[in-house]
Amino acid sequence: MVLRVFTLLFVGYFILAGSVLADDFDSAFGDDDTTVAEKLISDPFQPFNRGTFWVNDKLYFYLFKPVAKGYRWAIPRPARVSVGNFFSNLATPIRAGNALLQFKFRDFGTETYRFVINTTFGIGGLFDPAESIAGVKGTVEDFGQTLGYYRVGHGFYLVLPIVGPSSLRDATGFFVDSFADPLRYANLETREFMGVKFLDSENRLSLDRDTYEGIIHDSIDPYLFIRAAYVQRRLAQVGEDSYNVNIFEGPLFDSDILNPFDWFGF
Amino acid sequence: MKKIILSALFVLFFAASSFALPQPQARVEQMVDSILGVLQQPELSAEEKKAQVSGRVQEYLNVQSMSRRTLGDHWDSATEDQRQRFSELFVRILEGTYLSRIEDYSAGTVKYLEQRVKDDKAIIDTLIVSNELEIPVQYKMIYEQGSWQVFDLVIEGVSLVRNYRSSYGEIIRRKGYDGLLALMDEKVQAMDSSL
Numbered sequence: 001m002v003l004r005v006f007t008l009l010f011v012g013y014f015i016l017a018g019s020v021l022a023d024d025f026d027s028a029f030g031d032d033d034t035t036v037a038e039k040l041i042s043d044p045f046q047p048f049n050r051g052t053f054w055v056n057d058k059l060y061f062y063l064f065k066p067v068a069k070g071y072r073w074a075i076p077r078p079a080r081v082s083v084g085n086f087f088s089n090l091a092t093p094i095r096a097g098n099a100l101l102q103f104k105f106r107d108f109g110t111e112t113y114r115f116v117i118n119t120t121f122g123i124g125g126l127f128d129p130a131e132s133i134a135g136v137k138g139t140v141e142d143f144g145q146t147l148g149y150y151r152v153g154h155g156f157y158l159v160l161p162i163v164g165p166s167s168l169r170d171a172t173g174f175f176v177d178s179f180a181d182p183l184r185y186a187n188l189e190t191r192e193f194m195g196v197k198f199l200d201s202e203n204r205l206s207l208d209r210d211t212y213e214g215i216i217h218d219s220i221d222p223y224l225f226i227r228a229a230y231v232q233r234r235l236a237q238v239g240e241d242s243y244n245v246n247i248f249e250g251p252l253f254d255s256d257i258l259n260p261f262d263w264f265g266f
Numbered sequence: 267m268k269k270i271i272l273s274a275l276f277v278l279f280f281a282a283s284s285f286a287l288p289q290p291q292a293r294v295e296q297m298v299d300s301i302l303g304v305l306q307q308p309e310l311s312a313e314e315k316k317a318q319v320s321g322r323v324q325e326y327l328n329v330q331s332m333s334r335r336t337l338g339d340h341w342d343s344a345t346e347d348q349r350q351r352f353s354e355l356f357v358r359i360l361e362g363t364y365l366s367r368i369e370d371y372s373a374g375t376v377k378y379l380e381q382r383v384k385d386d387k388a389i390i391d392t393l394i395v396s397n398e399l400e401i402p403v404q405y406k407m408i409y410e411q412g413s414w415q416v417f418d419l420v421i422e423g424v425s426l427v428r429n430y431r432s433s434y435g436e437i438i439r440r441k442g443y444d445g446l447l448a449l450m451d452e453k454v455q456a457m458d459s460s461l
Contacts, residue, residue: 040432137400217457218363220449224433229424236423 040231041157041167049159053223056164060212068205075206082126083203088138089118089125094180098141102149107139114138134259140237144173148238157227165230290388290407290414291381297326297416298376298392316365323364328408328415329357335417336430340438348443355450356430362457373397388414 043049072080092115099107114130121129130136147169155168166174178184183196219225304310304318333353334341341349374396382389386409394401404420418427437446 039435040428214363214367217366218359219433220359220446220453221433221437224436225429228429228432232424232428233422 040228041154043157043227045156045158049157050223052159052161056159056162059162064202064205068202071202072206077207080203080206083199084207085118085122085128086125087200087203089115089122090182093182094143094177095139095141097180098143098146098177099139101143101146102141104139104141107141110136110139111141142170142173143176144170144234145238147173148234154231154234157231165226167231167234170234289381290383290405290409291378291390293326293407293414294390294392294405294416295378297322302376320361320365323361324357326416327357327360328410328417329353331408331410331415331417332356332360332427335427336434337438338431338435340435340443344443348447351447352450355447355454358454358457359450360426362454366457374399374401386410 092111096108096111096115099105099111114128114136117130117134117136118125118128121127131138144167152169154170158166158168158171160166160171160174163174183193186193188196215225215229216222300322301319304315304322307315310318330353333349333356336356337344337352344352374394377393377395379391379393381391388405388407388409390405390407392403392405394403402422405416406418406420406425407414408417409415418425420426434446437449441449
């Protein structure tokens, strides 16, 4: 009897596991035999967007990239990584707030933990011991994703000046997020604020390995390629099934030193 | 006796779920190792590395399947000649894309996270780790003609085939099939001259 119940449970488990796996698996192949050329996003203002794309391209090659190269030459890499860490740490409220709005409590906890550890042990966010010692990686959350979580679609594709690929939804999100940006409340003059933002983007660009150049080199129509990649990437971030790489499996904390559960003897 | 039947069933159960096919992950590992093996030879020049890698990549890709998936219903309406022409150019573009980014991958190590297999299809989740970067790369594979072959790469949630399908589809709608082929031809020429 006991054996039979056990067997039933066992088989049941497998059938259940099998069906869960199947859903997951099939959705990853869902677009396989599409006979219709798929349209990822509507783009009614394409001529206008292409215009902005062209301007951004020129800005990139004649302003942002040369400055980034000079900056890369002048400042050693570790310092630039620290500047990046600092800005990323500063933007924690945006990520933590949006995690909360999506009921992603784990991400909220991760962001809170990282902020506390990196602001203190990481000296105001210049270093990232939360990841380098404890192995707790940051999350990517913004209001565009929050809207996506509540099933708000992109609306239409939009190329923003300087910022680049976006959509009606994500541009709205970008605007809303700016209210959770601590820099906004730092009492900076407009010029200073722009300067800090410029430093942030140049610093990021100095750490990038010619991603944009690669796309220009590889694709026959970079505008279309970037548009498709942008939409797919956002879909993945909002958490569609087709993107379920289990990078977060495994222990939450790699190290005992920065493990609060360990400090308090849980 | 009962015990034996039970354990036989057990074995069957497990065997059925993992199927009799060879493991697709082993195939991905083989591909990655073979490519990294070339990249990590310090005595080779950049050109030599590229030449050696280019042949190896093709061995593991299912070009026919990639082309068909990329073109969607345009594949069905194309003539045999057009299909042939498309596949040839497509392979060279894929190769050029890969080769131009090769340096980025050569310093990295690859972690294999998970393998999921169902019938003749498989998904392998990997992670490329280099410096402070971690790039999730997913291989979608199909079992054909006695081996597992890659037909799509999903990098950070962006499927290569989907990307090509969306942009090539739009080009075909606007400029026709031959318009696309002309653009691809142009790109291949440009890639060759920049190598």
